[in-house]
Amino acid sequence: MEIINALYGNSCAVLPHRPYNLLTGEFRSADHTGYLGSKGEIWDAESVMQEAKYVHFSDWPLPKPWLHDKVIEKEMAPTCDKCAEKRVWLWLYEDFRERRKNVCGPDFVNQEQQG
Numbered sequence: 001m002e003i004i005n006a007l008y009g010n011s012c013a014v015l016p017h018r019p020y021n022l023l024t025g026e027f028r029s030a031d032h033t034g035y036l037g038s039k040g041e042i043w044d045a046e047s048v049m050q051e052a053k054y055v056h057f058s059d060w061p062l063p064k065p066w067l068h069d070k071v072i073e074k075e076m077a078p079t080c081d082k083c084a085e086k087r088v089w090l091w092l093y094e095d096f097r098e099r100r101k102n103v104c105g106p107d108f109v110n111q112e113q114q115g
Contacts, residue, residue, distance in 0.1 A: 001056050017035065018035060018036070018051075019048075019052050019053055020054055021053075022035070022048065022052040022054065022055050022056070023035075023055075023056050024057050024058060024059045024089065024092055025058050025060060026048070027045060027086075027088055027089040027092075028076070028077075028078050028085070044084070045084035045087075045088045046084050046087075046088060055092060057096070065093055065096045065097070066100070073090075073093055077090060
């Protein structure tokens, strides 16, 4: 997010948050009205993830994924056992770790993150 803001700052139009800016914290939220834009629309975590163009790791109080380990992540995951929100949320963090390892190399991933 900081990179996008630094590159474009005030020189661009504001894009609608949906589908252009999805926060990871949305999957832990009980109320999705703000993201969906109406109370009448039904939340579908997998459909929302498929339509998203950009996902921002913003999951307060969970630190950014490069600053925490899998133990903290598992404690903060959505509480439902087999729901789509939990599957998508866990996938986002696992995908981040895998991409980071592929870009930076396996020596870059610390033991705590390997879990």
